[in-house]
Amino acid sequence: IMLKGMTRLISSVHKLDPGRFLHIGTQAPQCLAAHLDNQVATESPRAISRTSENDPAKHGEQHEGQHYNISFQDLKTVFSHGLPPRFVMQVKTFNEACLMVRRPALELLHYLKNTNFAHPAVRYVFYGEKGTGKTLSLCHSIHFCAKQDWLILHIPDAHLWVKNCRDLLQSTYNKQRFDQPLEASTWLKNFKTANEHFLSQIKVQEKYVWNKRESTEKGSPLGEVVEQGIMRVRNATDAVGIVLKELKRQSSSGIFRLLVAVDGVNALWGRTTLKREDKSPIAPEELAFIYNLRKMVKNDWQGGAIVLTVSQTGSLFKPRKAYLPQELLGKEGFDALDPFIPILVSNYNPKEFESCIHYYLENNWLQHEKAHTEEGKKELLFLSNRNPGQLERLCAYL
Amino acid sequence: MAASAVTTVRGWSGLLLGVRSVVLRLPGLTQVRWSRYGPEYQDPQIDKGYYRKPLAALTEEEKYERELRKTQVIKAAPATRTSSVFEDPVISKFTNMMMKGGNKILARSLMTQTLEAVKRKQFEKYHAASPEEQATIERNPYTIFHQALKNCEPVIGLVSILKGGHFYQVPVPLADRRRRFLAMKWMITECREKKHRRMLMPEKLSQELLEAFHNRGPVIKRKHDTHKMAEANRALAHYRWW
Numbered sequence: 001i002m003l004k005g006m007t008r009l010i011s012s013v014h015k016l017d018p019g020r021f022l023h024i025g026t027q028a029p030q031c032l033a034a035h036l037d038n039q040v041a042t043e044s045p046r047a048i049s050r051t052s053e054n055d056p057a058k059h060g061e062q063h064e065g066q067h068y069n070i071s072f073q074d075l076k077t078v079f080s081h082g083l084p085p086r087f088v089m090q091v092k093t094f095n096e097a098c099l100m101v102r103r104p105a106l107e108l109l110h111y112l113k114n115t116n117f118a119h120p121a122v123r124y125v126f127y128g129e130k131g132t133g134k135t136l137s138l139c140h141s142i143h144f145c146a147k148q149d150w151l152i153l154h155i156p157d158a159h160l161w162v163k164n165c166r167d168l169l170q171s172t173y174n175k176q177r178f179d180q181p182l183e184a185s186t187w188l189k190n191f192k193t194a195n196e197h198f199l200s201q202i203k204v205q206e207k208y209v210w211n212k213r214e215s216t217e218k219g220s221p222l223g224e225v226v227e228q229g230i231m232r233v234r235n236a237t238d239a240v241g242i243v244l245k246e247l248k249r250q251s252s253s254g255i256f257r258l259l260v261a262v263d264g265v266n267a268l269w270g271r272t273t274l275k276r277e278d279k280s281p282i283a284p285e286e287l288a289f290i291y292n293l294r295k296m297v298k299n300d301w302q303g304g305a306i307v308l309t310v311s312q313t314g315s316l317f318k319p320r321k322a323y324l325p326q327e328l329l330g331k332e333g334f335d336a337l338d339p340f341i342p343i344l345v346s347n348y349n350p351k352e353f354e355s356c357i358h359y360y361l362e363n364n365w366l367q368h369e370k371a372h373t374e375e376g377k378k379e380l381l382f383l384s385n386r387n388p389g390q391l392e393r394l395c396a397y398l
Numbered sequence: 399m400a401a402s403a404v405t406t407v408r409g410w411s412g413l414l415l416g417v418r419s420v421v422l423r424l425p426g427l428t429q430v431r432w433s434r435y436g437p438e439y440q441d442p443q444i445d446k447g448y449y450r451k452p453l454a455a456l457t458e459e460e461k462y463e464r465e466l467r468k469t470q471v472i473k474a475a476p477a478t479r480t481s482s483v484f485e486d487p488v489i490s491k492f493t494n495m496m497m498k499g500g501n502k503i504l505a506r507s508l509m510t511q512t513l514e515a516v517k518r519k520q521f522e523k524y525h526a527a528s529p530e531e532q533a534t535i536e537r538n539p540y541t542i543f544h545q546a547l548k549n550c551e552p553v554i555g556l557v558s559i560l561k562g563g564h565f566y567q568v569p570v571p572l573a574d575r576r577r578r579f580l581a582m583k584w585m586i587t588e589c590r591e592k593k594h595r596r597m598l599m600p601e602k603l604s605q606e607l608l609e610a611f612h613n614r615g616p617v618i619k620r621k622h623d624t625h626k627m628a629e630a631n632r633a634l635a636h637y638r639w640w
Contacts, residue, residue: 093521367517367538370483379483397513397539398484 049358050098056109056144059101065355067098070143078146081156081190082263084135086392094363102133102352104345105140111341112141112305117257120299123306123337125265128345129323131389134309135263137345141307142261150257150304151198153247153296155187158267159314161289165274168282173238177288178274184236184289188229191243198256199223204246210235222246241292248296251303258304260296264315265308268294269333271317294336308337347386356388360395368398435473442475443467478502488544488578495582496599511600513539516607536611546610550581550617554628559637568637569628584617585610592616 051066053059059068070079075097083091091097108124115122126134142152161183171177192199202222209215210232216224222243229239251258262268268290274282284290297306310328312318322328325342348356357377360366370376380398384391443449456464478490489509497505516539524535536542555572558565572580585606593602609615 089518093518095525364537368484368540369538373483375483397510397517 049355063101065352070097104343105137123340126309132345145259150259154261158264162272171288179237181233237288260306263309264311266310266328439473446481512603515604546607547581551577568634
């Protein structure tokens with residue numbers, strides 16, 4: 001009875017319920033600290049949606065649901081070609097790039113921080129329904145790796161390579177395959193802006209002959225291969241293939257760490273809408289870029305990680321409701337990617353939803369008078385079903 | 399006599415209770431718009447707040463009104479009217495006028511894209527402006543839309559009247575709903591016809607709405623032209639007989 005009286009007295013002083021106090025026991029000081037933190041959070045509501053921690057390496061569970069700022073410098077170098085188009089519009093409108101820290105991205109960052117670079121590269125696959133934030137989680141991890149000074153190999157959308165290609169050339173290297181000069185040269189330009197400082201450090205380990213007059217000697221920096229690809233658009237796809245091969249070979253040496261990030265990796269094993277001159281369809285492996293990329297995504301190299309996304313949005317001949325890796329990759333793709341770590345990206349939980357609405361309100365994006373009220377918020381929750389993409393589209397016109 | 403004719407007609411179409419049958423009208427006025435609902439049908443109450451009021455808070459009149467509604471027949475609510483807080487009758491009417499061939503999905507998406515375009519343009523202007531100007535820039539697309547349409551409404555209109563074998567344009571006062579209709583009609587026709595082939599409707603509409611908001615642009619010009627014509631044909635005003 002004395003003990004119960006004591007606990008009730010103490011709990012009334014500390015404003016905790018008696019049951020919790022009894023269970024915690026030795027962890028009382030941490031509990032009190034957490035209680036103080038909660039008090040701080042409710043007192044300054046401005047702190048809910050934003051965090052001042054702009055370094056992805058230091059993001060932890062306490063930052064879940066908060067937005068962090070990406071500097072314009074990083075946007076120009078790392079994210080010249082990676083972000084979804086609606087996000088780019090939002091960045092332009094708000095004059096700032098803020099990304100929400102969410103649990104799938106935190107999970108991946110935890111795995112990346114604890115990678116063993118002596119082991120073969122581990123494959124991580126983000127999957128989820130349309131609009132849940134797979135591409136932005138991928139961009140979050142790319143930002144982290146860029147800050148940690150890894151070499152980023154980012155293919156923004158693999159589906160763009162298997163459809164709507166105007167000019168397909170027969171490959172100079174292998175007569176059976178096809179080249180895509182335009183896409184390859186734009187990709188090389190973006191790759192150059194993302195990884196300037198690495199291009200001079202990495203040396204090519206073989207001699208490559210482009211044509212009768214031009215060749216790249218052994219030991220010259222990788223930057224020369226990239227320049228050659230950008231200038232001679234006909235050889236751009238071959239230049240890309242060389243870059244991939246060299247990076248794969250040299251990543252295990254330990255000079256740099258390689259991150260391969262592909263968005264929409266299910267395009268590599270699906271079908272294409274491209275046709276030859278005689279109207280017969282082309283399989284993905286007959287495209288030189290896809291062939292080389294498949295070799296890159298295999299886990300037979302060390303010294304880095306492979307982060308992938310499967311998405312239905314750009315995919316060809318896949319039903320709209322399909323979102324699981326098995327459905328989108330097909331048998332061939334699933335077997336090729338077989339030991340991988342799947343990470344589910346789901347809709348916002350209530351805290352993240354509140355944070356998102358708060359962020360929009362801070363930037364005055366929700367202009368409708370009724371959007372500020374509780375009724376409006378409930379309606380937004382119902383209409384969007386807490387789906388990030390849908391919420392963004394709804395708030396755009398409200 | 400008219401009343402007895404109506405009741406007899408209603409009598410033998412007993413199954414079609416409440417359906418409006420042929421009603422005699424005044425000569426000179428033709429009935430163009432009519433509904434199948436009889437006069438005893440009440441309009442539906444869509445407001446959520448009306449139903450959420452607790453019983454204790456109702457006054458005697460409101461309680462009586464609720465009891466009365468339980469006995470009355472009520473029209474079916476149209477699919478476009480929702481109890482959403484974001485619903486706007488003007489926007490709905492404009493969307494319906496933009497619709498072609500019953501494609502409401504397309505019309506609504508064009509409307510939402512227009513509002514988004516207006517908002518983004520205003521945000522750009524806001525960020526580019528100095529702090530004094532920022533207070534004057536309006537960023538709410540709904541206020542811009544309403545104000546633009548209000549600015550486009552003509553005060554006086556013209557009607558073709560046949561007199562002596564010729565049609566004369568006679569200045570005539572317009573009802574509120576006619577003015578709103580004309581403003582929306584002029585806006586939509588302007589955006590459909592006077593744009594580049596490759597330009598999309600939301601972009602053109604957002605441009606026109608912003609210009610009308612600032613009282614310049616082709617729709618405002620058309621309104622002023624109508625006013626000038628009405629002023630010029632002032633002498634024909636006595637041709638109007640209503």
